[in-house]
Amino acid sequence: MGRKLLLEKAHVEGIRHYDVYRREGGYRSVEKALKTMSPDQVTEEVKKSGLRGRGGAGFPAGMKWSFLAKPEGVPRYLVVNADESEPGTFKDRYLMEFIPHLLIEGMICASYALGSNRSYIYIRGEYWWVKEILEQAIQEARNAGMLGKNILGSGFDCDIFVHPGAGAYICGEETALLESLEGKRGNPRLKPPFPAVKGLWGCPTVVNNVETISAVVPIVNDGGDEYAKLGTGKSTGTKLISACGNINKPGVYEIEMNISVEEFIYSDEYCGGIANGKRLKACIPGGSSVPILPANLLLKTAKGDARMMTYESLSDGGFATGTMMGSGGFIVMDEDQCVVKHTYTLARFYRHESCGQCSPCREGTGWMEKILLNIENGKGKMSDIDLLWDIQRKIEGNTICPLGDAAAWPVAAAIRHFRDEFEWHVTNPSDALSRNYGLANYAKPLEVVTTA
């Protein structure tokens, strides 16, 4: 069994409350950081840990912190991104719901390191009950003197507030989140300037994911070097994976990044295999935006090695034969699922969630959705498949924010790996309405091209 750093205590009775959490060793990192370390030392430990942003992009957290501008007399802010909305991802909700104090503890350490006296948690509005859990936990921490003025006699002041969103995936993009936090529409900002220079209310700001900030707690407690020993290569530490789709045991798992994808899907410790005794057809391992892979490429890389649950191994082969770790939303599809239909629901999602600010995304997402629906309903033409490819190509990389890419990639990957299935929908329109294409060749082992 892999080591757990975040969820180890998540199921201790009453861990949601300060007293129990504290009794179980909680808030040690706050004591250690505020009493024995300088803010820069905390940042240094996070750098050493190799912790990568857990929101999806995987950017090194310590580096992000060190970019924060520190002009005299200007407040700085830490904002935690809890707008978890990527289809397939529900790990942050789990963490906040079961062990809210872990996030608060991490936020105090991070706020200390960054010099933020007023930090925010931006949580998606639909998680209303989680917001209430967090607010209660914050109040408990305030009562215990972990938040407020002069925390633990260190002279450091910090308070945390929870800000609810109101239903907009785009607010998970950090600059859209800041706009939303300022009481505006969630339109992403043009970068540069980056939030580290001009963020919330024009002040230097760091935006980090819930899981990233929570991971600061074990990093401060045990040291960055110790954290970096876990995992593989540049994928240090543990990662929360939210597994869903056609598996026996959907849920949130904390994995050490040293197991294979096959083990994750089939072992009883994790997903427990494909539901109803069916066979694996495809998987989107990092949330809906990352490329879908057929079973054969998912379990083995194009070189024939076992694919591991690490940032590097999942992206092995680039977009041609690989995918991404993303946010850890692991969506599994069995042999009875239709890739075209699934891609259509994702296209519909991105059309619904596009902010409408820039033209390629506003117009292109809706266009892709319409074409995909036609193909799914047996009204497609062969040329539609190439048209889809061309549309996604013209959206990708040409938009203000990554939502354009996120909308383009699933369509691109579906066509790249499942073109047969798209063509079958076109050539067998009546079958497409009554049955699925099935597993076809998608699980057959690929021929490995060896170079002498």
Add this chain to the structure above:
Amino acid sequence: MADEKKLFKVTIDNITVDVEPGTTILQAARKIGGDVTPPAMCYYSKLKDSGGKCRTCLVEVAQGSTADPRPMPKLVASCRTNVMDGMVVKNITSERVIDARNGVVEFLLINHPLDCPICDQAGECHLQDLSYENGKSASRYEFKKRTFDKHDLGPYIQLHMTRCILCYRCVYVADQVSGERRHGILNRGDHAEIATYIEKSLDNDFIGNVIDVCPVGALTDKTFRFKNRVWFTKPVDAHCNCDKCSGEVQLWMRGDEVLRVTARKDEWGEVKDTTKGEPGWICNTCRFERKKVSDWVIEGPSQVNRHSVISQGHYTGLVKPKETIQKVTGRDPKLLLNIKDVTEVNQVELSELKGPATSQVFKQLKKEN
């Protein structure tokens, strides 16, 4: 000298220009002029925070700067990206840029009604120009185009939401010029629209400027609605003593009639500075109420961008500015269509027309000549 600023060297499509630090790529390109300049549908130099949205001005940065020569991986919005010393930019010399721009134009047009024949903006529409330069002759979009509920903005300003490309310029004008905003962007994604939510007329003294900044026919002048085609009118510069604005305007005349009043525009289609050096926004009184020649002191014919259809057939003996395109690509510039080559309609002097231009009137005039 200590206070002399060091200038940045930037090369755009093989032409090098010196600009001040803080200049955007687009502004640097405008300094060069001609075809090297990326098109801009949403950026407006006189409106703070504008730009970055339409994605038509995307360019490739082949070299970031002398200090850091790495290329930028993605195309960047030239209107909001500052130049660095030694930056090398590719606009029309980049296949990637041309391809992306064609894509953007296609996206902008899939839901656009293409109702140019009945649109008052036709002839001075930036989307028309953009499509002519970068568009295709046929559409690959086979679905029903998006429509919106009609929304009334009052007696002066006509809104056609279907034509809107969501450049946000009119929102910035309301915030930054009129100082009072009653309209905004409502809804999200492909349903986003310009509206006031509950119908309110826009009646601020300076709100008429939204018409001048609108790059398409989404916001047009109700007092000019269906009165004439812009290419049949003659623009002249004029001024008056106005207590609200500079009073420096452009009159769009047909014979002795003032059909429309607008601010004066520069070669990029933006409102010019006044003689006092301030942005030449004009007030609603000048724009909508002063429609008599006697209200104005006429200065003379306006300089019209030679690219504009409005300049066709109006003036002779103009000196053509030098072409940069030949220098860049080695090919000849695109020839503008001479309307008289393909139609008989305009074989008469337009200024001689009295009243609406019907075929009868044309026949009559032709007979007389």
Add this chain to the structure above:
Amino acid sequence: MKFSDDKLKQVDELVAHYPEGKQKSALIPLLHFVQKENGGWLSTEAMDYAAELLAITPIEVYEVATFYSMFNLQPVGKTIFEVCQTGPCMLNGSDGIVAYIYEKLGIRPGETTADGLFTLKTAECLGACGYAPMMQIGPSYREKLTKEKVDALIEEGRKKLN
């Protein structure tokens, strides 16, 4: 619309989460609050009141209210079933749930029953993918839906009337 002193105190608490002069930041929390107090939707009057409370212009409120999907700009039924339709829920049979609700109540997505009791909406990913299929009813999630569970939810909704 006008809040009592007690309600105004709650509004002040929301505004106090933000630094001085940044009261506009409280707009989304405030709109949630106003919507709750206004019977589950935002009328023009309610939005104008929110603008007044934060000393911002009404259009700033309209722009925000129309952007976010949780704000209802029309009156809604007493119970709103918002069934998630995105990828993972689809894989686990969300289409069947929508079809079953139609079978039981005769409403399709976007429709309200004649008695005004139930509204059916489809929703995009609500972050409960591991507990699919699911729906949101007001502030709470109902997960791992089955026909039996839907029956129970309909019963629950009917009881609300009495």
